[in-house]
Amino acid sequence: MSQKMIFLSHIHEEKALALIIQQAIVEEFSGFVDVFVSSDGTSIPAGANFLKKIENGLTNCVAAIYLISNTSVKRNWINFELGAIWIRNLININEEKNEIPLLPICHSGASPSTLPSPLNNLNAISGNQASQLEFAFKSLQSAVGGRGKLKTDFNKLAEKLIDFEYTHNLGANIATAIKLLLPAKELKGLIESCERLDPTRQELCLKLENIENSIIKKVRAMANNELHSIIRIESISSGFGFGPNGSVSMESINMYLSPKLIVDAKKLILDI
DSSP states (O other): OOOEEEEEEOOGGGHHHHHHHHHHHHHHTTTSEEEEOTTSSSSSOTTSOHHHHHHHHHHHOSEEEEEEOTTGGGOHHHHHHHHHHHHHHHHHHHTTOOOOOEEEEEOTTOOGGGOOTTGGGSOOEETTOHHHHHHHHHHHHHHHTOOSOOOOOHHHHHHHHHHHIIIIIHHHHHHHHHHHHSOHHHHHHHHHHHHHSOTTOOOEEEEEEEEEHHHHHHHHHHHHTTTTTTOEEEEEEEEEEEETTEEEEEEEEEEEEOHHHHHHTHHHHHTO
């Protein structure tokens, strides 16, 4: 069977996740599949023409995977690489050739149901769901001409994606938001309180009073981007306070989020 190429599109910040997916695909289809990952140090050797290598990957691949988060979905390169394969696939369909699967893998807060157009027209999956990862790999198997039972342990693969979400994205962003809003001396107490709650509790309300407006703006920006649908900010009141440099705008808010997220991000919040 001839060597086939799968193109894996990702942003630089999500390189670690791209390498996890690449390794899983190579191990599953060992011997007849190459996975093009621009940041792996192999797909584009040192000194090679970067754009030319990308173009070759987009031209020759038999399937494409897109790692989609609330951050990557807004990046030009992801959309450029999606458009290139989309057009190739349309040409193949018109010429009655094999279709090229375009598989968005959603992670770190992004979900198939909230994808913008045209991504919402594709068979996107949630990367932290084992059954959906298996569905994606079956599509890849068909594209590369493979057959038979898949050998990948999709439960373990889903666990790796979940670990990535917390360590590199969701957990880090939760920790950033919490540390912006709370004094360092209160962080340990917050975590201990969350650990005592019923683990099935879905939402916790943090009542935060007299926070500088500049800090609230940063957290609101996170709520609209990296932590979209993960945290919710409710304004309670606003006014003025006095700091070292004089009068400052202040705001009191309620922030809603899952207490489990705080517990899971414990090490990142406490810097341990």
